[in-house]
Amino acid sequence: MEHGLSPVMVFAAVGAIGVGSQWLAWRLRLPAIVLMLAAGVLIGPGLGLIDPARDIGTLLQPMIAVAVAIILFEGGLTLNLRHLRDAREGVRRLVWLGAPLGWVFSTLALRWGAGLSWESATVFGGIMIVTGPTVIAPLLRQARLARRPAQLLQWEAILNDPVGALAAVLAFEVVLVRYSSTTVGEGIFDLVLGVVVAAALGAGAGYGIARAFRRGAVPEFMKVPVLFALLLGVFALADAVLHESGLLAVTVMGLVIANSDLPSYTEIRRFKEYATVLLVSGVFVLLAASLDLSLIFALDWRAPFFVALAVLVARPATVFLSFLGSRVPWRERVLLALTAPRGVVLVAVAGLFGERLVEIGVADGAQIAPLAFALVAATVLLHGFALRPLARLLGLSGGAVPGVVLVGGSSFAKALAEALHKAEVPVLLTDPNYSRLLRARVEGVPVFMGDILSEAAEENLELIHYDTLIAATDNDAYNTLVATDLGPEFGRETVFQVAREKRESARHQLPATLGGRPFGGDATLADLTQAMADGWKVRVTRLTEEYDLAAWRDDRPNARLLAVIGRDRTIRFVNDGEDLSPGSDTRLVALVPPDEVRAAREARAAGEEAALTRDGGVVKAGT
Secondary structure (H helix, E strand, C coil): CCCCCCHHHHHHHHHHHHHHHHHHHHHHHHHHHHHHHHHHHHHHHHHHCCCCHHHCCCHHHHHHHHHHHHHHHHHHHHHHHHHHHHHHHHHHHHCCCCHHHHHHHHHHHHHHHHCCCCHHHHHHHHHHCCCHHHHHHHHHHHHHHHHHHHHHHHHHHHHHHHHHHHHHHHHHHHHHHHHCCHHHHHHHHHHHHHHHCCCCCCCHHHHHHHHHHHCCCCCCCHHHHHHHHHHHHHHHHHHHHCCCHHHHHHHHHHHHCCCCCCCCCCHHHHHHHHHHHHHHHHHHHHHCCCCHHHHHHHCCCCCHHHHHHHHHHHHEEEEHCCCCCCCCHHHHHHHHHCCCCCHHHHHHHHHHHHHHHHCCCHHHHHHHHHHHHHHHHHHHHHHHHHHHHHHHHHHCCCCCEEEECCCCCCCHHHHHHHHHHCCCCCCCEEEEHHHHEEEEEHCCCCEECCCCHHHHHHHHHEEEEEEEEECCCCCHHHHHHHHHHHHHCCCCEEEEECCCCCCCCCHCCCCCCCCCCEEEEEEEEEHHHHHHCEEEEEEEECCCCCCCCHHHHHHHHCEEEEECCCCCEEEEECCCCCCCCCCCCCCCEEEEEEHHHHHHHHHHHHHHHHHHHHCCCCCCCCC
């Protein structure tokens, strides 16, 4: 295309393609970051539909810089020190030992693998400390890692991002001293001044905004706009003092706010998370669309050799040396050693310093940008497809069968938990009263004594193993609170709560934004508990080609269908009236009245007795 698209059309197309890639990845259960990379390359150098440099012009780099700053700030907002706990030692080692070791090993890989000069290798090696929060976030969401390795990867990615950028600045200052009239003293002074100013700006802004929010100096509806404006100001001021120090400033600012115990912190963080999803999508598609394929094709055999050294030698050596003598289990060390995706920050910063090196006379600085994209593409593809299988192999991922969290230790909840446990569906029963959990624990059902919303639950429960939650306590308000608070984490389509006692009253009706989906039809917990007292049982029945859903309904006309368990043990909770089409070898979970329980028991006994008189096998008709 000769004239290209207007900037508005480019923004619309990039937004639609980025978010569309994430949605398609969710539907196909593929790594989102891989689809975004492929989509960007396709619409950019592949078909030539979008050329960001041509269509957006000089605004491209500032836009990417601001987007990366917002992404890092949102990452800093997730770094609450109280939640670190058992991962604290690992994070400390990955930052204080891992960063310098990674710099050294990456520099050697670039020098001996890619054949770069020491000047270019040292600058690019500093940038390679960055492990990419823009890539880690979607990867963790897809891989469902256990809490501690997920925390280690997330903290390393966010904290080492500004560290890597500053390492590149330091190396560049050293190179600048050699290739220009700049003295060593001037270079060191500029670097120290930039770091001090950035850290002070970030900490001061974070403390100031937290204090203003806590004292009510900013109205609720203005908090996010004020936060955004301050974020941009801090980033711009720090970057004006020392280039790339703005990343450090916004990370420190987010870290301070995250540890300030603000009442509105959760709402602010969730809004930032939504903004980050859009920014990650857009920036990654833009960078992929900006790729010059001729530079990639110009790379020789040294490029894949360098990538192999970076992934299989430099990263494992960094992790294993950093964790010598630590208490981090070997499985987590292996996972960390083989996981180091690179993303937006690496490409953006590498391209910038590559151009600067060429300007001062380091010719092979031009190779930094294509090598950076080759490393990003390789690690994105590798970790996008391999992280989840590797985590499962090491026992550090949510199981292949997502489970159910039952909140409340009523007789009905215990019966449902025991039935699901026997059906080999992962289940967790929680209640603050330990006596209500004793029977379930005796039956082998995993239990948690305490409030599901407490910090103890957040620290001790691996909720990645569960994708469905049912709030079934005897307190309707608490059920609504649990469903509302945990809805964003589980997904609102998989969060349920039992019917409320006074839901029909206009005075007690709640908006659709509160609570979860109805569970068990219109039966309240009192109704379900009374049914259990009257002899009703939770039963799991297997359907076969001979014994289908219609036959089951004929045998149990009064049973209340609760859920359908598929062949792969995935579970779907249903309500009466929903369109069902379960095939053979699926199982139905239902609350069955006493007369139908008795009839089923008698039919099963009669079938077993008849089977003993036959020469053939037993004919199964459900359990």
